[in-house]
Amino acid sequence: MKKQGCEIEAKGINYKISTKKTELLYPFKIFKKDEEPKPNLEDKHVLKGVNCKAKPWEILAIVGPSGAGKSSLLEVLAGKLNPQNGSIFVNQNPIDKSQLQKISGYVTQRDTLFPLLTVEETLMFSAKLRLSLPQAQLRSRVKSLVQELGLDHVAMTRVGTGDDRVRGISGGERRRVSIGVDVIHDPKVLILDEPTSGLDSTSALQIIDMLKVMAETRGRTIILSIHQPGFRIVKLFNSILLMANGSVLHHGTVDQLGIHLRTLDLDLPVHVNVVEFAIESIEAIEQQKEEEKQAMQPTEVLSLSISHQQQHIKKLVEEGESRSGKFTLQQLFQQSKVADEEIINVGIDFPSGFANSIFQETIILTHRFSKNIFRTRELFACRTIQMLVSGFVLGSIFCNVKDDLTGAEERVGLFAFILTFLLSCTTEALPIFLQEREILMKETSCGSYRVSSYSIANGLVSLPFLLILAIFFSVPLYWLVGLNPTFTAFMHFLLLIWLILYTANSVVVCFSALVPNFIVGNSVISGVMGSFFLFSGYFISKHGIPKYWIFMHYISLFKYPFEGFLINEFSKSGKCLEYMFGTCMVSGEDVLREEGYGEESRWRNVVIMICFILVYRFISYVILRCRCSLTSLKGSVVL
Numbered sequence: 001m002k003k004q005g006c007e008i009e010a011k012g013i014n015y016k017i018s019t020k021k022t023e024l025l026y027p028f029k030i031f032k033k034d035e036e037p038k039p040n041l042e043d044k045h046v047l048k049g050v051n052c053k054a055k056p057w058e059i060l061a062i063v064g065p066s067g068a069g070k071s072s073l074l075e076v077l078a079g080k081l082n083p084q085n086g087s088i089f090v091n092q093n094p095i096d097k098s099q100l101q102k103i104s105g106y107v108t109q110r111d112t113l114f115p116l117l118t119v120e121e122t123l124m125f126s127a128k129l130r131l132s133l134p135q136a137q138l139r140s141r142v143k144s145l146v147q148e149l150g151l152d153h154v155a156m157t158r159v160g161t162g163d164d165r166v167r168g169i170s171g172g173e174r175r176r177v178s179i180g181v182d183v184i185h186d187p188k189v190l191i192l193d194e195p196t197s198g199l200d201s202t203s204a205l206q207i208i209d210m211l212k213v214m215a216e217t218r219g220r221t222i223i224l225s226i227h228q229p230g231f232r233i234v235k236l237f238n239s240i241l242l243m244a245n246g247s248v249l250h251h252g253t254v255d256q257l258g259i260h261l262r263t264l265d266l267d268l269p270v271h272v273n274v275v276e277f278a279i280e281s282i283e284a285i286e287q288q289k290e291e292e293k294q295a296m297q298p299t300e301v302l303s304l305s306i307s308h309q310q311q312h313i314k315k316l317v318e319e320g321e322s323r324s325g326k327f328t329l330q331q332l333f334q335q336s337k338v339a340d341e342e343i344i345n346v347g348i349d350f351p352s353g354f355a356n357s358i359f360q361e362t363i364i365l366t367h368r369f370s371k372n373i374f375r376t377r378e379l380f381a382c383r384t385i386q387m388l389v390s391g392f393v394l395g396s397i398f399c400n401v402k403d404d405l406t407g408a409e410e411r412v413g414l415f416a417f418i419l420t421f422l423l424s425c426t427t428e429a430l431p432i433f434l435q436e437r438e439i440l441m442k443e444t445s446c447g448s449y450r451v452s453s454y455s456i457a458n459g460l461v462s463l464p465f466l467l468i469l470a471i472f473f474s475v476p477l478y479w480l481v482g483l484n485p486t487f488t489a490f491m492h493f494l495l496l497i498w499l500i501l502y503t504a505n506s507v508v509v510c511f512s513a514l515v516p517n518f519i520v521g522n523s524v525i526s527g528v529m530g531s532f533f534l535f536s537g538y539f540i541s542k543h544g545i546p547k548y549w550i551f552m553h554y555i556s557l558f559k560y561p562f563e564g565f566l567i568n569e570f571s572k573s574g575k576c577l578e579y580m581f582g583t584c585m586v587s588g589e590d591v592l593r594e595e596g597y598g599e600e601s602r603w604r605n606v607v608i609m610i611c612f613i614l615v616y617r618f619i620s621y622v623i624l625r626c627r628c629s630l631t632s633l634k635g636s637v638v639l
Ligand SMILES: Nc1ncnc2c1ncn2[C@@H]1O[C@H](COP(=O)(O)OP(=O)(O)OP(=O)(O)O)[C@@H](O)[C@H]1O
Pocket: 017, 019, 044, 046, 064, 065, 066, 067, 068, 069, 070, 071, 072, 073, 639
């Protein structure tokens, strides 16, 4: 019977990387006349002419010691890595990297899931982003997938992180959710990097069992890497690819691996896990392969393929070189269950473009973001309480500030403090953005949605939350201190506080796109904010700043809201700051005029603040785009 599926074949895959030598060359070394300086790069041959084949309805397991090149090969097969040489064929047709990405689902070693979403929500959002189907069909798809993954009992439970922070579901269940996220769009090929890592033997067996069912019922081609698979797990694999140092040492069924080992004069005990034994005896197998290569002509070495290996074993058996006669020739040439001619050589249907428009993607992502934000109780509750308490505390400290010169100085000091406080207390959101970035990279690399939709959704979702914070902060502070008592002045103050919070949020989003981790991000943001504050005009007036530093004054995030506060407080307030003999000598307007702040700057400052926000958001979008492009160029550039 003819079967429709994807047979993946890799031929002659070579992948080299240039890594910087850890051994530092002396930068100031004076070379002798004829001495050539050594290059600072060294080539590492990660994959050496790898050939392999994976068939539909079957599981191909890639095994080998650490550093053998398993993950690199999986990335090549998933279209995430560009090898220097070699080709990938699907049903005997050559296929490029982007097409590979379209037909395959790639499950990484690390679970990149939102801990606060439930299992069903996680799969539902994934389905909405990857499929263009009516709501009812999406629901039934998710429902049947939840059943297929054996997750009915935890469908409404949050995914969690596995630690005390958010307990959530078990490690094995979390792995199944990760698999579900990558099979929701029903890919023909599923590639998994160590799906059982970190799991106990029972959970590991359950995962492989589930994958076996997925392969056999849906005709999927499943390729996975695995470390030390247990006895019962090995039985579920249709074929094994044994690798070491970037080369293939064996490609065939488990029985064939046993025979191969015996032909190498290795004492394979009867009741022993063949794969584990092979990994333990890797040096002997490598040595044997090396001897074979040396005995061959160079052209033969290049064409060493699966059939070569089989022919070689056959020769060994026929020549009676095997010490054990426990295997039969039938066992030796045991074919996979799906013969080549059984697979229909159909043109593969490559899904094109994204499942949704930018507008739909933005709505879905905003919905997902808001669920996450409102469920991050610590952040939500802490920030709300922090704003309310600091509003009351500051209000009580500066309570009923007088309308004189000292009072004016105190008001200016209060505004400077508000700015420092609000602009520097937002780095707590940095780890959240960094975690989201990891998920974004994964989701955009498999074509779930556009980076632009993510950036817009990210920008929109924090607006209402920050408005709530601004209200909690401004109301007690404004009226306790007794700032400009008109309603419009209060609304303008509230607007400035909202924009300050949003600016801080945008700066954090921008740097979280750029920096490698929290520690660097925290230091960079603190440094940037500190220098902006220094050049705000509060410590040193604009006229006193050296010419070569004046640009910092104009790009300072503090300058414009600071001016905004002063104008809002003193302009048109009729406040007199100093009386002499009953006449007003210094009014609020006089001070503003002296500093060059006119009423006309009120809205100009607001516009500039909005421009700053847009610029930071745009920079973060550009950085994320570059990151995503670099991820998809992986292998084409020297890393
Ligand atoms: N980007 C890289 N930079 C430096 N070395 C790399 C890079 N990618 C792969 N390597 C090296 O290539 C070799 C193969 O790596 P790979 O991750 O494919 O091995 P693996 O078999 O999956 O190992 P493990 O089982 O430990 O995950 C390793 O020695 C690794 O250090």
